[in-house]
Amino acid sequence: NAGVTQTPKFQVLKTGQSMTLQCAQDMNHNSMYWYRQDPGMGLRLIYYSASEGTTDKGEVPNGYNVSRLNKREFSLRLESAAPSQTSVYFCASSDWDGTENEQFFGPGTRLTVL
Amino acid sequence: DAKTTQPPSMDCAEGRAANLPCNHSTISGNEYVYWYRQIHSQGPQYIIHGLKNNETNEMASLIITEDRKSSTLILPHATLRDTAVYYCIVRVVIADKLIFGTGTRLQVFP
Numbered sequence: 001n002a003g004v005t006q007t008p009k010f011q012v013l014k015t016g017q018s019m020t021l022q023c024a025q026d027m028n029h030n031s032m033y034w035y036r037q038d039p040g041m042g043l044r045l046i047y048y049s050a051s052e053g054t055t056d057k058g059e060v061p062n063g064y065n066v067s068r069l070n071k072r073e074f075s076l077r078l079e080s081a082a083p084s085q086t087s088v089y090f091c092a093s094s095d096w097d098g099t100e101n102e103q104f105f106g107p108g109t110r111l112t113v114l
Numbered sequence: 115d116a117k118t119t120q121p122p123s124m125d126c127a128e129g130r131a132a133n134l135p136c137n138h139s140t141i142s143g144n145e146y147v148y149w150y151r152q153i154h155s156q157g158p159q160y161i162i163h164g165l166k167n168n169e170t171n172e173m174a175s176l177i178i179t180e181d182r183k184s185s186t187l188i189l190p191h192a193t194l195r196d197t198a199v200y201y202c203i204v205r206v207v208i209a210d211k212l213i214f215g216t217g218t219r220l221q222v223f224p
Contacts, residue, residue, distance in 0.1 A: 004157070033211075042201060042214030043158065058211065090157050102148075103212060105157030 001026050004106035006091050012112045013081045021076040021109050023091030031094045032074035033058075033103065034066060036087040043090060049074055081113045118202045123219040126196075132189040134218050136202030139183040146205050147178060148212065149187045151198040158201065158214075161187065192222045 007022045025032065030051045035043040035058075045058030049068040063085060065077045074093075078085060088110050092103040119137040126132040138147065146165050150158040162169055162176045164185075169176045175188040189196055201217040 035214075040216070042216050043212070044214070045211055048211065059213075088155060092157070102160035102163070103158075105159070107157055108155065110155075 003027065004091055004093055004104050006089075006106040006109050008109060009107070010110045012114065013078075014114050015082060017081050017113075018077065018079050019081065019111075020078075021089055021091075021111075022073070023075065023106060024073045025091075025093040025104070026072065027093060027095070027104065028071070029093040029095045029104075030071070032068065033092040033094075034064070034074070034076045035090045035092065036060065036085075037090060037108075038087050046076065046089075081111075083113045085111065086113045087111060118204055118215050120200075120202050120215060120218045122216065123221070125221050125223060126189075126192045128194060128222055128224050129191055132192040132196065132220060132222070134187040134189075134200050134202075134220065135184065136187070137184045138202070138204045141182050141204050147176065147182075147185050148203040148205055149174070149176065150201045150203065150212075150214075151196075152201070152217070153195075153198040161200075192220075194222050194224065196220065197222045 004025045033048040034046040037043045044060050047066040049055045052071045055066050067075045088108045090108050091106040094101050094103040146163050148163040149161040152158045162174050164176045178185045199217040199219050203212050
């Protein structure tokens with residue numbers, strides 16, 4: 001199993017450009033998440049999807065949109081990138097069934113907005 | 115969600131036990147304590163979690179005080195590969211969200 005995969009690994013954008021970060025998991029998990037991590041900080045939740053067809057805002061949703069394309073895939077879109085969105089973005093998934101469980105994280109996408 | 119307090123950094127000699135403390139004095143009865151670690155800038159890795167009993171797995175042990183206001187993650191025989199940032203997270207079981215703090219940077223030295 002590949003686990004959680006993310007593309008691209010690195011990206012440089014100019015202010016105002018748009019892009020979509022892709023995430024896929026092969027563990028048949030119900031829930032998927034997008035986090036961002038700024039230098040020296042812990043991860044902050046942007047959006048999550050508890051199940052296929054549902055999405056909810058996390059701590060820092062402004063400037064982002066998400067799509068839960070199917071059970072496997074959860075994408076994060078920046079419509080008009082800003083330098084404040086320079087960060088490392090992590091996708092995660094879990095087999096959420098209402099009880100305790102762990103989240104599995106992808107390797108991250110390192111985004112720089114100039 | 116309850117907040118956690120961790121020391122920003124700790125050192126540990128290779129082969130010795132690493133004891134990482136976490137304070138969560140405002141924890142509620144339905145909140146679990148989770149530990150994750152992040153090596154370099156990789157995605158965080160789950161280590162262990164518990165509610166009120168002590169827990170042990172192949173990676174670590176988790177000791178939770180009787181009043182549940184603090185806990186300690188124990189890596190019994192630290193290796194250089196355990197050098198990482200360790201996050202203590204308190205999580206409501208019905209809310210599938212993790213709230214990360216800034217963690218403890220553990221440096222294992224030879």
